Amino acid sequence: MYEHAPHHRLPLRRRNGRHRVAVAVAAAAAVAAGVLAPTAAFAGGRPDSVQSSLDTLAKDDGVPAALAAVKGRDGRTRTYTAGVGDLATGAKVPTDGQIRIGSNTKPFTAVVVLQLVAEGKVGLDSPVETYLPGLLRGDGIDGRGITVRQLLQHTSGLP
Incomplete structure (x- = not known):
């Protein structure tokens, strides 16, 4: 706990x-x-x-x-x-x-990302690799095939 x-x-x-x-x-x-x-x-x-x-x-x-x-x-x-x-x-x-606030950080992160989307600084359908180059690589994970939208919706397949 x-x-x-x-x-x-x-x-x-x-x-x-x-x-x-x-x-x-x-x-x-x-x-x-x-x-x-x-x-x-x-x-x-x-x-x-x-x-x-x-x-x-x-x-x-x-x-x-x-x-x-x-x-x-x-x-x-x-x-x-x-x-x-x-x-x-x-x-x-x-x-x-x-x-420890645990999963409560998810909505705050989503709000900030969506504000950046509204400002035209982040694209929902852009690959994560665009913004965090090299972060999601290895063990069958490739940030070039995972979109920002998938991360926000928790549908990226990341463990």
Whole structure:
């Protein structure tokens, strides 16, 4: 499940058939994507929109913990936490905590690739070899015969 030190583990609990931790990951992804952005209130010592959103996740949505790091325009990285890192002990969320998000990266990757397609920088029916020369070669695999579309649809035949 997790390959990190025990103090970095967030308990995995189910709610409505989904993992609560996934909600925290989605919140962190929203921060990274700029959906949630730090406000000027941060400098005044009051919670800003990121902290408020994470607090809401932990308090109202039942997420045990949430962690986000946001790099501001000034180059400073601000770390935000909410909830508890360990339900049994009530330990704080570690600011260097990590959550394995596994397959959740696939939709984010697809969105970025499709944005590049919309900008005319990537062709869905172009071979992978066009963009990543030599990466998919060997053991019966040839990137010259696998398209970007096949990768996104998981129909390329790659193991």
